Amino acid sequence: MDIQALAKAHPDHWSKACAIRTLAMDAIHAANSGHSGMPMGMADVATVLFEKHLKFDASAPDWPDRDRFILSAGHGSMLLYALLHLTGYEDMTLDQVKNFRQMGAITAGHPEYGHAKGIETTTGPLGQGIANAVGFAMAEEIQRAQYGKKIVDHYTYVIAGDGCLMEGVSQEAIGLAGKHELSKLIVFWDNNGITIDGKVEIADKTDQLKRFEASGWSVYECDGHDPEDIDRVIVAAKGSKTPTLIACKTHIGLGSSAQDTPKAHGALTDAQLIADTKAAYGWLHAPFEIPAGVKAAWEAIGSRGAEERAAWEARLAALSGTKQAEFARIYAGDAPKKLSATIKALKKQISDEAPKVATRKSSEMVLEVINPIMSETVGGSADLTGSNNTKTGDLGVFDPENRAGRYVYYGIREHGMAAAMNGLALHGGVRPYGGTFLCFTDYARGSIRLSALMGIPVTYVMTHDSIGLGEDGPTHQPVEHVAMLRATPNMMVFRPADTIETAEAWEIALTAKTTPSVLALSRQGLPTVRLEHKVKNLTAQGAYVLAEAEGKRQAILLATGSEVEIAMKARDLLQAEGIGTRVVSMPCWELFAQQDASYRKRVLPAGPVRVGIEAGVRFGWDQWLLGERGREAKAGFVGMEGFGASAPANELYTHFGITAEAVAEKVKALL
């Protein structure tokens, strides 16, 4: 690579790009860890993008109509931090850059959403960013259909590496974007030919251009170090009628002695190597020093969008008051005022009618009243629409012919769906929900965890939540999944017992701002167990006394979801024998754990025998059965000890001993 020739050909560009490169080198040197090669390799592409194309205003990072820039190759975080610092994002001070990867800094090892302005999504786990981007681009299309091109008209740009493209989730994203002709999605592929283990070719020889073309993308190639060539392809991509891949031929660790080697992927911390590289760049400045002229040029880029933003604000102000208020509301993530009354009315009706329905159907009943009053909901399913009951009548289907559609056929792509939902939520103005079978949270775990880590209100509608699924057998029957989701921090896992609890769970999910929700819903019909209408959202307490003991309280049955019915029947059996039995419904452990100790103690007083009932593993249950002032010798559990089986659901419940009789026996044995 003839560095000198690059520097000479485009000196202004070169100095700006080298400011990124040297900040990355200096920060990684200071941290003694990080990933140098990618920022050094992709600095030219990023410089051209920010200088000539990206619509943004560093002084207003939350401007809804900004272009989104997503660093899918999150290990190259210093590229992003350097860009944010150079263009003048207020919080991204030089001190923050100097404290890269240190305790309390906003410059974490990988970009963490919420740490610094300008980080659109948390990346690092590979492939997530490109798959989030599909959601961003869908959100843009949907809102453009709702608010018009004057209010919503922006691009989503992604930098992805070889790792992103090898991860399977990228294929799901590519397929989805291609189908939906998301023309404002533009992906730069950092085609440097190097991974951690060596050259890409030791593990892959895929023709990526052909692969993307196969799914309906436009593809371009450029020299990733030639600013004119980079500009040329971005111009072309912006005019494309399909999503675009730009393969940028780059040199990882450009200009260093480690260039084009796996060593460059990681941290280049050798002082001499850094000095030699800077010398090759012609960069004669102290560590972390950016010459005033270069900084000024970057800051001019950072404020380039201010005028455009002002014009946009004027256009927004010209909308009707109602439209403006709605726009503000959905971007604030606030639920409509009507929501509470709507849920209450449904609860009242259900208490009166006491239907026996599967909670997946209950969820549909809730969505039927919610979707019409919440323009921000975007639903979908990974090819199980009729089973997840996620599609309501008023939602049009999102596709190239109907951008106003709010229902997405995600295809058989659980991971891609979850990642896209993260993108929809992160874009702002959208509240996504999507369904599959609970068992297939396995496929989507990579993105579900990121919903929790980022603290974004995505709702996962996970039906067929136990052996109650029946004949499809153990591959489709979750037994450990509720436990796994509960083990995940910052996640609300709801397992409602009936339509009323389902409505309450939805209300909580739809008003959450910093927590994703999982609704674990039954395939099989369940009776309404809460027959007396309560205005208060009892599910918000996490657990509550559903049925009090008659006579002396000798036992407490703790159950969730479809097993609450069994607990109620067991209570009947026990009460008939004079054993006073309380039933506690526990639709959401996380919320119960957040209640004050006195409430928890009222619900779970010390003394009585406790038996937990759930058609899943016991793992995690002991905190309620043995803890919370329980007594170990007097606690039991009725549930699953291993995987399920293929048979009709009722036979499975009997086979695995999850019956009212078994619960009653367990209580009596403990007494």
Next chain:
Amino acid sequence: MDIQALAKAHPDHWSKACAIRTLAMDAIHAANSGHSGMPMGMADVATVLFEKHLKFDASAPDWPDRDRFILSAGHGSMLLYALLHLTGYEDMTLDQVKNFRQMGAITAGHPEYGHAKGIETTTGPLGQGIANAVGFAMAEEIQRAQYGKKIVDHYTYVIAGDGCLMEGVSQEAIGLAGKHELSKLIVFWDNNGITIDGKVEIADKTDQLKRFEASGWSVYECDGHDPEDIDRVIVAAKGSKTPTLIACKTHIGLGSSAQDTPKAHGALTDAQLIADTKAAYGWLHAPFEIPAGVKAAWEAIGSRGAEERAAWEARLAALSGTKQAEFARIYAGDAPKKLSATIKALKKQISDEAPKVATRKSSEMVLEVINPIMSETVGGSADLTGSNNTKTGDLGVFDPENRAGRYVYYGIREHGMAAAMNGLALHGGVRPYGGTFLCFTDYARGSIRLSALMGIPVTYVMTHDSIGLGEDGPTHQPVEHVAMLRATPNMMVFRPADTIETAEAWEIALTAKTTPSVLALSRQGLPTVRLEHKVKNLTAQGAYVLAEAEGKRQAILLATGSEVEIAMKARDLLQAEGIGTRVVSMPCWELFAQQDASYRKRVLPAGPVRVGIEAGVRFGWDQWLLGERGREAKAGFVGMEGFGASAPANELYTHFGITAEAVAEKVKALL
């Protein structure tokens, strides 16, 4: 579709294929559930494959050199059960077919490995079969290199549906197979254009042929109902030097009124529809009745390979005695006799030297002595070889130029790696292990669960197992993952404290026959905590007393992995204050739970305060802290309450309060 023309053109073929179709219809009718459309649509392809190409002998289902037939589209299980019944697999009786999806039958809703002979792998979760198949084909290549073409020379055939191809894991499989030029892998794509939600095009418009070609596959198309055309492409595929995709244009639910509609995907149970379809087929037989001539024709197919098998057995018998014994041993899944002594010698050496090393490095030390004595190990990593320490000196790299290589660069494909490892293990004769960061078990969950459900001894080498990973931050720091894996049935989760426990864990993993293992290993250096050599494998007990209390036993510290060192330091602090403290190392909960109650009681006696220490969530710990005769009021936990952060590891431990001082304080507060 002109059914009559098909029947007339190839009457013998037609009757055989219709035997499959009608058995599927009858079984699904009897079960009142299942998936009719796929068996009806793919019966012709399967018939030609079994009749003319598949090397198998129904009387010897475990013949090592048989061709493998994998039904990746597992919902079409009746296709497989019909084939097994018709060709004469002894266990697949007509009664089993009649009991499709019923309790105790071997004919589960989806094919379950181990239920019936001829089921090569458990499928149903989409995309798994095609990704397993990559492992099968790799195993074949490796063993052919080891034993020669006379002993190992077979194909791996797969039937995959649109769902399999939309799942991201399929892309990882396609890329891996293409790179490795797995020419004996042949995939039939059931190109029927229909998914559950509607036409494929509502969610995808990918040109699949182009997509596969982009990764180096050969591609063919055929009319999936024309036996001559099907035969033509199979012949071509068998001669290919790359893996092959055959796109079979088929009609889902062929000949029924639901043909070519999503309705056909599910269970066609309407009696009239079934009668009409059979009439259209010209099939005038009672339910479950197969005319003797048709059955005889199928049984002839089932015994077609007997002669070839006999010839193979003669060739095997002509090998040297050593070779034969080795072949028998690896197919029996037995560890070599030397293994035990080798591990003991390493343990002795380590006890003497007491090195301070990361357990990922410990794992490498074990592999260095194991791989040379176990020809069946096949290692690999998802592009983190140098971090997972999975590659030892003697393992060559598997690729098209070196089929004897036993190390696989899986690329950035955790899910594809796990699925391929399942395939390697299922093929027989191979014991696979592979690495990534523990956090990225998230990406591989779909396949990890199937290792456990199938009960196959895959070993997951999961390094960087806590916040001890340091600066890479919360996206890379597992906090809930150990809990999630422990919640999974039939999985051994090891978190060894030092090199000795790591060696013991490996010994258990390498002798396991029906259980996968996860080794959660540290990034950071850990001291040797077991300084006195014990011949016995203490890890096999799951938990054991590492250090006894001096004086009156007032506290028990329970810890795993990197936190055992902290427990030992806390013990020093407490003993210095005269508080007798026992340390229990718990490298494997599952094995501890399997010990008899008296042993468990000796390790965890009632009375003393208990504090658990693990740099992960408390979820699941209460079974040991509060249960097992513990006392709730006297138990505590030192660990993580939420996600981690980006900073140097030692600072993170201090920040999150996982220190010896914090443990000692907790004990004193409880006393």
